[in-house]
Amino acid sequence: MSWLFATIYDPFMRGAEEACLAQWRTDLLAHAEGDVLEVGAGTGANLPLYPSGIRSLQLTEPDADMLTRLRRRMRVAPMRQVQAREAAVDALPFEEASFDTVVSTLVLCSVPDVSRALAEVRRVLRPGGRLLFLEHVAAEDRPARLVWQRRLEPIWTRISGNCHLTRRTGELIRQAGFAVEQETRESVRKALPIVRPSIRGVARREA
Ligand SMILES: C[S@@+](CC[C@H](N)C(=O)[O-])C[C@H]1O[C@@H](n2cnc3c(N)ncnc32)[C@H](O)[C@@H]1O
Numbered sequence: 001m002s003w004l005f006a007t008i009y010d011p012f013m014r015g016a017e018e019a020c021l022a023q024w025r026t027d028l029l030a031h032a033e034g035d036v037l038e039v040g041a042g043t044g045a046n047l048p049l050y051p052s053g054i055r056s057l058q059l060t061e062p063d064a065d066m067l068t069r070l071r072r073r074m075r076v077a078p079m080r081q082v083q084a085r086e087a088a089v090d091a092l093p094f095e096e097a098s099f100d101t102v103v104s105t106l107v108l109c110s111v112p113d114v115s116r117a118l119a120e121v122r123r124v125l126r127p128g129g130r131l132l133f134l135e136h137v138a139a140e141d142r143p144a145r146l147v148w149q150r151r152l153e154p155i156w157t158r159i160s161g162n163c164h165l166t167r168r169t170g171e172l173i174r175q176a177g178f179a180v181e182q183e184t185r186e187s188v189r190k191a192l193p194i195v196r197p198s199i200r201g202v203a204r205r206e207a
Helices: 001-028 064-076 114-124 141-160 169-175
Strands: 035-039 056-060 080-084 101-104 125-136 178-187 197-205
Touching: 001 064, 001 101, 001 125, 035 114, 064 114, 080 178, 101 114, 114 125, 114 169, 125 169, 169 178, 169 197
Parallel strands: 035 056, 035 101, 056 080, 101 125
Antiparallel strands: 125 197, 178 197
16 A cells, blocks of 8 residues: 555646645745754655755655655755655654754644654754644535545545544644744645645744
8 A cells, every 4th residue: 555655646646736736835945944854755745845055954754665756856856965764753763953944744644643743843843943834634614525524534544644634733733832923724726625625834843
């Protein structure tokens, strides 16, 4: 299943990337600065979009098949000071306060425990460091769609790498000790209706 998911991920996402996600990623990553960690980097969709001024870039990804594709993309678009490691966000192999920026795009839907993941992100961020997030979430303002998200979630998690449909990730980011400085809610165009509701923005680690 992991191999299949990694293989179809880029073609499956192409429509939404072209319709909006690539632009949202570019706008979000413009906020990256200093030493940057990306969690759940997948096939490396963000890799070509980082600003040239960042000091270093660490990519982490727990899935071996995704990591193979990520490393392939790193060879095609080589950057100085970029490394990839096999690691889950739940237990990051870095000292506390190692990074100025952590990037999470379309990852917190899939982790086993969002609060634990965010506690790890907070731990490795320097005080005042920022989390840049782009995540699909529960359809809080569309009750009919939320019903379908709830109905389909048990099967969806099994066929899409543990991706959950009904997470209230914005609330969880705030509860984890971040001050959300920017947040945009917008529908992901050319995506399946159940994964259209999304949030993206910048959250600062509170001291
Ligand atoms: C939908 S893909 C998103 C990939 C990439 N971040 C992007 O924006 O295209 C979800 C990614 O989260 C990764 N993932 C799943 N569980 C994870 C965990 N516990 N820690 C870190 N990454 C995880 C998956 O392996 C996969 O690469």
